[in-house]
Amino acid sequence: MSSSHEAAPSPDFLVEEVRRYHHFIVLALWLAVVTGAEIVLIYLPIPTAAILTILTLMSAGKFFAVILWFMHLIYDKRLLFWCFFAGLALAFATYTALLMLFSADRIDTRWFS
Amino acid sequence: MSDTAAAHEAPTSTGIDHKKLIMWLFLASDCMFFGTLISTHLLYRKLFPAGFTDAEGHQRFIQQLFSIELTSFSTFILLMSSFLMALAVSAMHKGQLKSFRRNVLGVIFFGLIFLGCQVYEFTHFYHQGLTIQNSVLGSTFYVLTGTHGTHVAIGVLWLILMYFYSFTGKLRGHMGALDVEVAGLYWHFVDIVWIIIFTAVYLVEYLGPYGIWGSGLPAAVK
Numbered sequence A: 001m002s003s004s005h006e007a008a009p010s011p012d013f014l015v016e017e018v019r020r021y022h023h024f025i026v027l028a029l030w031l032a033v034v035t036g037a038e039i040v041l042i043y044l045p046i047p048t049a050a051i052l053t054i055l056t057l058m059s060a061g062k063f064f065a066v067i068l069w070f071m072h073l074i075y076d077k078r079l080l081f082w083c084f085f086a087g088l089a090l091a092f093a094t095y096t097a098l099l100m101l102f103s104a105d106r107i108d109t110r111w112f113s
Numbered sequence B: 001m002s003d004t005a006a007a008h009e010a011p012t013s014t015g016i017d018h019k020k021l022i023m024w025l026f027l028a029s030d031c032m033f034f035g036t037l038i039s040t041h042l043l044y045r046k047l048f049p050a051g052f053t054d055a056e057g058h059q060r061f062i063q064q065l066f067s068i069e070l071t072s073f074s075t076f077i078l079l080m081s082s083f084l085m086a087l088a089v090s091a092m093h094k095g096q097l098k099s100f101r102r103n104v105l106g107v108i109f110f111g112l113i114f115l116g117c118q119v120y121e122f123t124h125f126y127h128q129g130l131t132i133q134n135s136v137l138g139s140t141f142y143v144l145t146g147t148h149g150t151h152v153a154i155g156v157l158w159l160i161l162m163y164f165y166s167f168t169g170k171l172r173g174h175m176g177a178l179d180v181e182v183a184g185l186y187w188h189f190v191d192i193v194w195i196i197i198f199t200a201v202y203l204v205e206y207l208g209p210y211g212i213w214g215s216g217l218p219a220a221v222k
Helices: A011-042 A047-069 A077-102 B005-007 B018-047 B068-093 B097-128 B135-170 B172-204
Strands: none
Touching: A011 B005, A011 B018, A011 B068, A011 B172, A047 B068, A047 B172, A077 B018, A077 B172, B018 B097, B068 B097, B068 B172, B097 B135, B135 B172
């Protein structure tokens, strides 16, 4: 490895790291609060569909918060985001395709037993 | 991308360190792997909403086994371990080796607590009659959460090795920080998978008297 890679971090870089450090603390608190809210939510007397929608949004929020800040995607090159997003999109497409294929209304589950 | 990040651009054709790029590609493939496992669990929960039959022949529902307190505690522990991992990576970037070691020890400790909770949960479920063989629910549940637990165990092992490696004096500079960042990416991934599992496998079972899948139950079972 070249000597430039072993050099001490620049002052700008250190300032940036301190800024990120504060982001991490705020994010950790936010994640804890949202997780607590999720647990409270399942006991609230509101329609199941509404709870499910809010739970999905909260999970998605936590998911993207971690990959964007903790995993540095927001600071890194866009290519990394698209690499990961490709896998994520395929995973979601797999679920959607399976859901369509194995619709409970059209399948005889006695076949499995 | 920020100016600071641009100043640390790697001398590769993409401007991204190869180790980091490979790790992201691996995580993308692992995303598909977990996507398939989660999909399988959800689909089979939809097709077989009735839970399982224990050794005495009684019909049991998964809600009777789940402990929301334990699962919430595990989730909180894993989220905080992710926070400590982010601090460990930040410390390495700043060249603060002692701070890195302290934070990594915290991550290892939290990871071991999470694994302990999972072992307790599996043992409890097994003694309550839910095995990997006696129901579709048992098969998909143990395979999904067990695979995730294996990932956590690999992460803990990796971090323990990295902790001891830091005493050799070889974990330093840009390459040392990169190694820690790659390990951190893996650890955070384990965390985001659990975020999905927590909602899709655990929380949805508390919606309604028989969980989100209860509408598919025959009246005789209810």
